[in-house]
Amino acid sequence: MRLVNRQPQGFADSGDYAPKLAERQRSARRWQGIFLVATMVGIVFLVALLYTIINQAFGYVAQENTVDPATLVSAGVPLEELPKEQLIQILRDHVSAGVMRRFESEQPFELRSREDVYSLVVERVVAPRIVATWNLDASLLRRAAIQHNVAIEYPDARLVFRAWLMPDFLMRSQSSTPADAGVRTALLGSLWMLAVIILVAFPVGVGAAIYLEEYAGKSLVNSIIQTNISNLAGVPSIIYGMLGLAVFVRALEPLTSGALFGLVDPATANGRTILSAGLTLALLVLPLLIINAQEAIRAVPASLRQASYGLGATKWQTVWYHVLPSALPGILTGTILAMSRAVGETAPLVVVGASTFVALDPQGPFSKFTTLPIQIYQWTSRPQDQFRHIAAAAIIVLLALLLALNASAIWLRNRYSRRLD
Numbered sequence: 001m002r003l004v005n006r007q008p009q010g011f012a013d014s015g016d017y018a019p020k021l022a023e024r025q026r027s028a029r030r031w032q033g034i035f036l037v038a039t040m041v042g043i044v045f046l047v048a049l050l051y052t053i054i055n056q057a058f059g060y061v062a063q064e065n066t067v068d069p070a071t072l073v074s075a076g077v078p079l080e081e082l083p084k085e086q087l088i089q090i091l092r093d094h095v096s097a098g099v100m101r102r103f104e105s106e107q108p109f110e111l112r113s114r115e116d117v118y119s120l121v122v123e124r125v126v127a128p129r130i131v132a133t134w135n136l137d138a139s140l141l142r143r144a145a146i147q148h149n150v151a152i153e154y155p156d157a158r159l160v161f162r163a164w165l166m167p168d169f170l171m172r173s174q175s176s177t178p179a180d181a182g183v184r185t186a187l188l189g190s191l192w193m194l195a196v197i198i199l200v201a202f203p204v205g206v207g208a209a210i211y212l213e214e215y216a217g218k219s220l221v222n223s224i225i226q227t228n229i230s231n232l233a234g235v236p237s238i239i240y241g242m243l244g245l246a247v248f249v250r251a252l253e254p255l256t257s258g259a260l261f262g263l264v265d266p267a268t269a270n271g272r273t274i275l276s277a278g279l280t281l282a283l284l285v286l287p288l289l290i291i292n293a294q295e296a297i298r299a300v301p302a303s304l305r306q307a308s309y310g311l312g313a314t315k316w317q318t319v320w321y322h323v324l325p326s327a328l329p330g331i332l333t334g335t336i337l338a339m340s341r342a343v344g345e346t347a348p349l350v351v352v353g354a355s356t357f358v359a360l361d362p363q364g365p366f367s368k369f370t371t372l373p374i375q376i377y378q379w380t381s382r383p384q385d386q387f388r389h390i391a392a393a394a395i396i397v398l399l400a401l402l403l404a405l406n407a408s409a410i411w412l413r414n415r416y417s418r419r420l421d
Contacts, residue, residue, distance in 0.1 A: 072121075
C-alpha cells in the first residue's frame with residue numbers, strides 16, 4: 001500500500017512559509033513599537049499634568065500685614081505670646097460689634113482655645129495679604145532673584161514658602177480672599193451628592209441588570225430597551241443637565257426643594273439643591289452601571305445556575321443566593337468607577353444650578369450646594385494668580401478623592417473574590 005503525502009489545500013509550501021513568518025514577525029515588532037510609543041506619550045502627558053498641578057500648589061509668596069502686630073501690644077510682649085484675655089480685647093477694639101456677636105454665636109469665647117482666638121486676631125486684625133506669588137519651579141531655581149525683587153518692590157513684605165494644600169485648606173469654607181479660602185463646603189457638597197447618587201442609582205441599576213439578564217426573554221421590546229441603554233451611555237452629559245433642569249428643578253420643585261415636607265416656605269422654594277443634582281447625575285451614570293452589572297452577571301457560569309436548579313431552588317433563590325454574590329465583585333467595581341465619573345462632572349451641575357460661591361456648609365439633600373469641580377472652575381476663571389494656586393490645591397483634593405474611590409473598588413473586588421474562593 002502506497003502512502004501519498006497530501007498537503008492540505010490552502011497550506012503554503014515550505015518555500016513560502018519562512019518569508020511570510022519573517023514578515024509577520026516584523027509586523028508584530030512594528031505594532032509593538034507603536035503601542036510602546038503610545039504608552040510613553042500617555043505617560044509624558046500624565047506627568048506634565050501632574051507637574052503643572054503640583055507646580056502651582058506650592059511656592060514662595062510675598063506677604064504684607066495690613067496692621068503691624070507691634071502696634072497692637074504695649075508692654076513689648078509679642079502678639080503670639082499674649083494671653084487669651086488680651087487677644088479677645090484686641091478683637092473687640094478692632095472688629096465691629098456685629099462680627100463679635102457672630103463669633104460669639106458660632107462658639108462662645110469662653111469655650112475657644114487661645115490658639116483659636118489668636119488665629120482670629122491674625123485673620124481679622126493683622127489681616128496678612130499676599131502681594132505676589134511664585135510657582136514651585138521658580139521658587140526652587142530662582143530663589144536669590146525672588147528675594148532681591150521682594151526686597152526692592154515690597155520692602156515691607158515677608159517672603160515665605162507656602163503650601164497652598166494644607167490640612168486647614170480642607171477645613172476652611174469659601175472666602176473671597178484666596179489666602180483664607182478652603183474647600184470644606186465644596187467637599188461636603190460632593191460627598192452629599194455622591195450619597196444621593198449611590199442610594200438612587202445602585203439599587204435601580206442592579207435591579208435592571210438582574211431583570212434584563214435573568215428574567216427578560218429575547219423579544220423585540222427587550223432588544224429595544226437594551227439598545228437604548230447602550231445608546232444612553234454615550235449621550236453628552238449636558239443633555240442630562242437639561243433633563244434634570246426640566247424635571248427635577250422645575251417639575252418636581254416641591255419635592256427637591258423640601259417644600260413638600262414643610263422644610264422651606266413654598267413661596268421661596270428653589271429646586272436647585274443637592275437632591276436635584278444627585279438625581280440628575282444618577283440618571284447620567286445609570287446606563288453605565290446597568291451595563292457593568294450585566295457584564296458581571298453574564299460572567300457567572302451557567303453551571304452554577306443549573307446546580308442550584310438541580311437542588312430544587314427557585315429562580316429568585318438562585319439569583320439571590322448564587323448569581324448575585326458571584327457577580328458582586330464586578331458589580332461593585334463598576335459602581336464605584338461610575339461614581340468616580342459622577343464626582344468629576346461639571347456641565348450637568350452648571351445647568352441644574354450649582355452655586356459658584358456658597359459660604360454655608362450643606363446641611364442635607366435640600367441645601368444649596370457647590371462641588372469640587374464647580375469650585376475649581378470658578379477659581380480658574382479668576383484673573384488673580386492666587387486663585388489659580390488654590391485651584392491647583394483643590395485639583396489635588398479631587399484627584400485624591402477619585403483615587404480613594406478607585407482604591408475602594410479594588411479593595412472590595414479583592415475582598416469578595418477571596419470570600420467566594
